[in-house]
Amino acid sequence: MTIVSSPSRVPSFLGGTITPPVNACAHGKPRSASPWMGEPGTVGRAVVVGAGKMGLPLAVQFARHGWDVTAVDVNPDVVAAVNAGHSHVTEEPGLAEGVAEVHAAGRLRATTDAAAAARAADVAVLIVPVMLDDAHQPDYRYMDSAVESISGGVHAGLTVIFETTxxxxxxxxxxxxxxxxxxxxxxxxxxxxxxxxxxxxxGAVFANLATYPKLVGGIGPESTRRAAVFYDSVLDAEIVAMSCAEAAEFSKLADTTYRDVNIALANEFARVADRVGVDVQEVIAAANSQPYSHIHQPGIGVGGHCIPVYPHLLLSRAPDLEVVATARRTNDAQVGNAIKSLETQLGGLDDAPILVLGLTYRENVKELAYSRALPLIDRLGFHGAEVWAYDPLLSDEEVERNCARPYRWGDPGPFRAIVTQTGDKLWRAMDFSLFPQLEVLYDGRNSLREVELPAAVRYVGIGVQAATRRRAAAPR
Ligand SMILES: NC(=O)c1ccc[n+]([C@@H]2O[C@H](COP(=O)([O-])OP(=O)(O)OC[C@H]3O[C@@H](n4cnc5c(N)ncnc54)[C@H](O)[C@@H]3O)[C@@H](O)[C@H]2O)c1
Known part of the structure; x- marks a missing residue:
């Protein structure tokens, strides 16, 4: 447990290829303080507003470290689940056990009454989404209403921390x-x-909480101090007390925008690889063997309510950032590029049965926000294709709600093309004999490069083509 003013040397994560060390917990038994004034070694009462995929694990983490935690959510089903000791987020490893554990210990409860929870709290953490409107400007409706909802409980001594980007x-x-x-x-x-x-x-929330330096910036020195001491009492990672709130806000946008721009560059490299007839994956792996090169992976698009959203939050205040705007357009154009490629390979899309695999924005996370599967299905349908879809995390009704015919894993199908939109490991077990009419496998995440295909099926990856793929898969 350390509070520092700038991060100590951390290994470059090389685009996620290095697994950073997880810090062991060194917290002693805390002393309860009421009111909590930010004295090191003490804990008090915390409220987490927004008990979603991020807020609920945070509530568990705080409660495990001795804080008396109330989770606030507008969704009564979420509140009921937490009060029954259950997690409504099922995919996060360790979360179900964590909720059960701290609920049984009497340190976690939930409510829809944000004002009452804030009134009784020393620290309020807000973690509800800020999305984008149709003009790509910040859509504050959830955060505005969250702030409004706690305002009746704001009191002297309260520390309010915004975790939402x-x-x-x-x-x-x-x-x-x-x-x-x-x-x-x-x-x-x-x-x-x-x-x-x-x-x-x-999918790695608790490991990340013990690893990633926690950036904190207040609207003044005492705010920074209290927030830093709060996180030091609950996290095993280094706490970085930054100069101000703006520096901390900007750091998050800088980190995530960098990733979006990096992916856009990888997507451009993929186009070059196709033109010169090499496998972009081979090129990227080789380039990244130089420690300063951290090229990310190309793909059919960037989804979720983080990476495609945050560059727009930056652009909303700095619309002159050309590289950032271009990168966003480049990544969003990947779906259109996939459709053009399929159109060419199949000689048109009219009435072509096409199976989309993976509807969530990425594998193993039940989140459809900004998933590139949605415009993919929409535009394939617009071009006349008969679109089927499968996602292991979604029911048939959920697939239908997203305008595709549900496919049952393991059934035969009349598909002329299959498009993978996530890199789910399940796709590698696909039985291609079920699809005798299959002409094209469009590997939107380059995760099926090594898969054996029937001779009649053409492989198309992102910067990896049938010919280059064979070369990459050949023994060295
Ligand atoms: N999901 C991620 O991978 C991720 C990663 C890093 C950061 N974040 C940040 O976390 C934020 C939240 O993400 P999430 O994945 O937890 O979202 P989520 O959609 O899983 O959960 C949000 C929760 O907030 C609740 N909510 C909405 N408005 C509310 C209000 N006014 N008062 C109380 N509760 C309200 C919803 O009912 C929901 O349970 C994101 O906007 C982002 O800034 C998310």
């Missing part, structure tokens, strides 16, 4: 005045407000 300046410019006005308080004097970005990866 925000445009630079929002903690101080948009939300601080509302919180101050709610109870006639003054920021950094009797009300403490900070931004601390959620940097976790669904």
């Amino acid at each position: 925000l445009p630079v300046g929002d903690t101080r410019g948009r939300f601080l005045p509302r919180l101050e006005a709610a109870a006639g308080l003054h920021g950094d004097e009797d009300l403490f407000v900070a931004f601390s970005p959620e940097r976790l990866y669904s």
Whole structure:
């Protein structure tokens, strides 16, 4: 447990290829303090507003470290599940056990009454989504209503921490005045407000909490201090107390925008690889053997409510950022490129039965927000294709709701093309004899490069073609 002013040397994660070390927990038994004033070694009462895929694990993490936690959610089913000791998020490893454990210990409960929960709390963490509207501007409806909902419980001594990714300046410019006005308080004097970005990866949340440096920036020194001490009491990772809320807000946008731009570059490299007849995966792996090269993976698109959203949050305040805007367009164009390729391979899409594998934005995470499968299905349908889809995390009704015919894994099918939109390992077990009419496998995540295909099926990857794929798969 350390609070530092800048991160100590951390290994470059080389686009996710290095597994960073997980810090062991070194927390002693905490002392309860009421009210909690940010004294190291003490714990108090915390409220987490938004008990979703990120908020619920945070609530568990805080409660495991001795905090008395109330999770607030507008969804009564979420509240009921938590109060029964169950996690409504089923895919996060360790979460179901964590909720059961801290609920049984009496340190986690849930409510829809945000004001009452905030009134009783020392620390309020807000983690509800900020999305985009149709003009790619921030859509604050959930966060505005979350802030409004706690305002009746704002009181002297409360520390409010925003973990949701925000445009630079929002903690101080948009939300601080509302919180101050709610109870006639003054920021950094009797009300403490900070931004601390959620940097976790669904599916590895608890490991990430013990690993990734936690960035914290307040609207003043006491806000930064209290927020940093709070995280130091619950996390095993290094806590980085930054100079201000804006620096912390910007860090999150810089990290995620970098990834979007990096993926766009990989997608451009994939086009070059196709033109010159080499396998882009081979090129990237070789380039990344130089420690300064961290090229990410090309693919059919970037989905989820993080990476495709945050560059727009940055652009909303800095519309002159040309590289960022171009990268966004490049990544979004990947679906159109896939459709053009399928059209060419099949000689048109009219009435062509096509199976899309993977509807969630990535494998093993039940999240459809900004999934590239949705425009893919929509546009294939627009071009006349008969679109079928399968996702191990979705029911037939959920598939139908997304405008595709449900395919049952293991059934035969009349498909002329299969498009993988996620890199689910399950696809590798596909039995191609079930699809006698299959002409094209469009490998949207380059995850099936090594799979044996019937002679009549053409492989098309992103920067990996039938000919280059064979070369890459050949023994060395
Ligand atoms: N999911 C990720 O992989 C990820 C990764 C890093 C950061 N984040 C950040 O976390 C934020 C939340 O993501 P998530 O995946 O947990 O979202 P989620 O959709 O899984 O959960 C959001 C929860 O907030 C609740 N909610 C909405 N409005 C509310 C309100 N006014 N008051 C109380 N509850 C409300 C919803 O009912 C839902 O349970 C994102 O916007 C992003 O900034 C997410």
